[in-house]
Amino acid sequence: xxxxxxxxxxxxxGFATRPGQSWTVVPDFTHHAHTASLxxxxxxxxxxxxxxxxxxxxxxxxxxxxxxxxxxxxNGTITSLEFYGTAHLLSGAEDGLICIWNTKRWECLKSIxxxxxxxxxxSIHPSGKLALSVGTDKTLRTWNLVEGRSAFxxxxxxxxxxxxxxxxxxxYVTVIANKVDIYRLDTASITGTITTEKRISSLRFIxxxxxxxxxxxxxxxxxxxxxxxxxxxxxxxxNRIKDIYSFEREGQHVIVTASSDGYIKMWNLDLDKIRDGPxxxxxxxxxxxxxxxxxxxxxxxxMKENSDKTATSSQETEDEKSSIARINKDFWTTKRVKIAxxxxxxxxxxxxxxxxxxxxxxxxNSSA
Numbered sequence: 097x098x099x100x101x102x103x104x105x106x107x108x109x110g111f112a113t114r115p116g117q118s119w120t121v122v123p124d125f126t127h128h129a130h131t132a133s134l135x136x137x138x139x140x141x142x143x144x145x146x147x148x149x150x151x152x153x154x155x156x157x158x159x160x161x162x163x164x165x166x167x168x169x170x171n172g173t174i175t176s177l178e179f180y181g182t183a184h185l186l187s188g189a190e191d192g193l194i195c196i197w198n199t200k201r202w203e204c205l206k207s208i209x210x211x212x213x214x215x216x217x218x219s220i221h222p223s224g225k226l227a228l229s230v231g232t233d234k235t236l237r238t239w240n241l242v243e244g245r246s247a248f249x250x251x252x253x254x255x256x257x258x259x260x261x262x263x264x265x266x267x268y269v270t271v272i273a274n275k276v277d278i279y280r281l282d283t284a285s286i287t288g289t290i291t292t293e294k295r296i297s298s299l300r301f302i303x304x305x306x307x308x309x310x311x312x313x314x315x316x317x318x319x320x321x322x323x324x325x326x327x328x329x330x331x332x333x334x335n336r337i338k339d340i341y342s343f344e345r346e347g348q349h350v351i352v353t354a355s356s357d358g359y360i361k362m363w364n365l366d367l368d369k370i371r372d373g374p375x376x377x378x379x380x381x382x383x384x385x386x387x388x389x390x391x392x393x394x395x396x397x398x399m400k401e402n403s404d405k406t407a408t409s410s411q412e413t414e415d416e417k418s419s420i421a422r423i424n425k426d427f428w429t430t431k432r433v434k435i436a437x438x439x440x441x442x443x444x445x446x447x448x449x450x451x452x453x454x455x456x457x458x459x460x461n462s463s464a
Contacts, residue, residue: 098158100392192211302365
């Protein structure tokens with residue numbers, strides 16, 4: 097298990113985490129990933145990808161611990177990255193584009209002009225057949241990933257900056273400033289609204305009916321999607337929280353938080369005692385100004401991710417049969433040729449990720 101975090105200092109940080117009776121987290125690698133601050137990070141069972149204000153997406157092979165290359169399709173800050181299973185990645189940026197990537201050959205299957213302004217957030221339905229996006233043009237757009245086209249456009253009163261599907265795909269939420277609107281998929285109507293005091297910086301489904309919400313303060317709050325009531329709130333950090341991640345391990349719900357105070361913390365949440373709040377498992381002071389966070393889980397460790405869509409081995413089989421993979425190849429031919437003629441393609445840069453400074457010294461001493 098590896099905590100990966102991006103920061104304003106242009107560095108990708110990696111921390112090896114060992115679960116047990118007493119969880120431990122130790123520095124594993126640092127990598128000067130970009131020429132500007134990192135803005136997004138996403139993981140699947142093999143890769144970590146990062147997006148930045150430098151308009152590039154960097155790819156890291158976590159099995160080999162090497163930098164795999166860069167994707168240069170966008171002309172603007174990368175705002176959103178999301179994998180679907182093992183075969184596809186979606187990226188959104190301030191240029192208004194959503195790009196669909198094949199992660200086997202790392203080629204752009206489709207580049208869609210999604211919004212007139214920036215793409216602020218995107219989310220893929222657990223089936224892989226639909227995606228949602230929001231942008232600075234005050235629209236919420238539904239995308240048919242089978243045909244690579246827009247399916248529905250909903251006008252919003254204000255710009256939304258977060259969109260998320262629930263794990264079961266039956267509902268989704270949008271975040272506008274300090275307000276969360278909860279929608280049902282079958283009716284596309286709002287079933288409830290959650291309002292917080294501060295602007296919401298990050299949001300995560302813990303279960304299909306429980307949301308973890310972080311605002312521009314040091315608090316984490318758990319809300320019921322059904323009643324829209326706050327189930328619990330607790331002080332997680334000394335400064336505002338930048339990102340939340342969650343996964344499930346052996347029936348244990350683990351919440352991971354990253355804050356402007358430089359700390360990454362891991363929490364154990366007992367759903368039967370949710371009103372008592374989570375208990376701290378471990379923490380690490382990165383001494384960096386953190387911006388984004390994810391957890392890379394090695395499949396061999398028999399852990400399952402409980403993020404917005406869980407990618408299990410059975411779903412990997414579905415991926416191969418998924419709607420994205422079944423898209424008629426002729427449909428993409430013209431776009432592939434255009435991309436090939438431009439310089440925007442994968443740049444191979446297979447470079448070992450840097451170990452922390454203290455590990456380098458140790459290695460030098462042993463070789464001496």
